[in-house]
Amino acid sequence: MRIVSGMRPTGKLHLGHYLGVLKNWVTLQENNECLFFVADWHALSTSYEDKLNLRRLSTELVRDWLAAGIDPERATIFIQSHIKEHAELYVLLNMITPLGWLERNPTYKDQLAQIKNKDIHTAGFLTYPVLQAADIILYDADAVPIGEDQKPHLEITREIVRRFHHLFGCKIFKEPKELLSATPRLPGLDGRKMSKSYNNAIFLSDTPEEVWTKLRGAKTDPQRVKRTDPGNPEVCLIYEYHKAFSDAETIKKVEEGCRTAGIGCVECKKWCMASIEKVLEPMRERREAVSEDMIAEVIAKGESKAKEAASAKMQAVNKAIFEIQCEVQS
Ligand code: TRP
Ligand code: SF4
Numbered sequence: 001m002r003i004v005s006g007m008r009p010t011g012k013l014h015l016g017h018y019l020g021v022l023k024n025w026v027t028l029q030e031n032n033e034c035l036f037f038v039a040d041w042h043a044l045s046t047s048y049e050d051k052l053n054l055r056r057l058s059t060e061l062v063r064d065w066l067a068a069g070i071d072p073e074r075a076t077i078f079i080q081s082h083i084k085e086h087a088e089l090y091v092l093l094n095m096i097t098p099l100g101w102l103e104r105n106p107t108y109k110d111q112l113a114q115i116k117n118k119d120i121h122t123a124g125f126l127t128y129p130v131l132q133a134a135d136i137i138l139y140d141a142d143a144v145p146i147g148e149d150q151k152p153h154l155e156i157t158r159e160i161v162r163r164f165h166h167l168f169g170c171k172i173f174k175e176p177k178e179l180l181s182a183t184p185r186l187p188g189l190d191g192r193k194m195s196k197s198y199n200n201a202i203f204l205s206d207t208p209e210e211v212w213t214k215l216r217g218a219k220t221d222p223q224r225v226k227r228t229d230p231g232n233p234e235v236c237l238i239y240e241y242h243k244a245f246s247d248a249e250t251i252k253k254v255e256e257g258c259r260t261a262g263i264g265c266v267e268c269k270k271w272c273m274a275s276i277e278k279v280l281e282p283m284r285e286r287r288e289a290v291s292e293d294m295i296a297e298v299i300a301k302g303e304s305k306a307k308e309a310a311s312a313k314m315q316a317v318n319k320a321i322f323e324i325q326c327e328v329q330s
Pocket of ligand 1: 004006007008039042086098135136144145146280313
């Protein structure tokens with residue numbers, strides 16, 4: 001299958017990104033043709049006031065990807081804004097996308113209701129899914145790995161494809177399907193959603209000391225005041241982390257040890273640390289080996305591959321639109 005997916009460059013990646021997205025990407029690249037891109041234009045749709053250095057954030061994002069095991073020999077890695085065809089297709093798709101589809105988009109409505117610290121009443125934010133559709137159909141993606149919140153965007157993408165085919169009378173796009181990641185959300189260290197802005201995240205680039213400081217400080221079952229008080233793992237965040245990162249045997253030891261006060265929370269956290277480090281340690285090693293030059297090279301190589309596919313597709317699109325075979329020629 002051809003797989004296309006993007007991520008907005010909004011800062012360092014954390015364990016939540018790893019479990020929700022990157023782990024999936026790493027698996028997919030084994031047996032599929034993958035295109036992974038930095039959605040820098042999409043980042044602007046919500047962060048146009050934030051004075052982000054998107055160029056730097058974009059290369060740092062690619063660094064995180066390479067550290068996490070995305071292999072530039074297998075996957076094509078590029079920056080959205082380097083391929084102007086995304087913008088060209090976006091303009092054309094905007095012409096045919098009914099406002100109602102965008103206004104009724106549940107993800108859009110949720111975000112309008114939730115995001116209060118930014119003014120996102122912009123054309124760019126409303127038409128976010130149109131740009132996303134362009135990203136996807138430009139490359140004939142068969143499938144798109146996404147989180148639950150992105151499902152409406154895939155639905156809109158398929159609707160746009162059907163409408164284009166209907167209006168211009170030729171079938172030049174694929175209708176992509178979604179690949180939902182099975183992993184549930186990993187909570188942050190305070191129990192809320194893991195997010196850089198809540199200051200509750202373990203970053204892929206954290207040192208072992210940083211990871212331990214964060215884990216050590218995390219709240220556990222509040223009923224376990226003394227070492228001899230039995231606990232309930234179901235109400236403990238550390239147990240969530242064990243379920244995400246530890247093997248079955250360790251998880252069992254935690255369940256029993258916690259309920260019988262056979263283990264202390266510090267010991268439990270140390271096991272948790274070891275399981276997380278199984279993921280982070282290899283990332284640190286790979287990160288060491290990634291240089292500025294290597295990132296630049298990866299992005300340039302990806303750009304030329306993406307560019308080739310994108311410009312071929314835009315020729316077909318422009319032909320369909322501008323040389324349409326009218327039924328009545330005057
Ligand atoms: N909207 C996606 C997100 O916030 C990012 C994205 C942009 C994307 N373009 C895409 C994902 C195309 C998949 C395919 O996560
Ligand atoms: Fe949480 Fe582990 Fe302590 Fe139980 S023993 S409360 S699971 S940290």
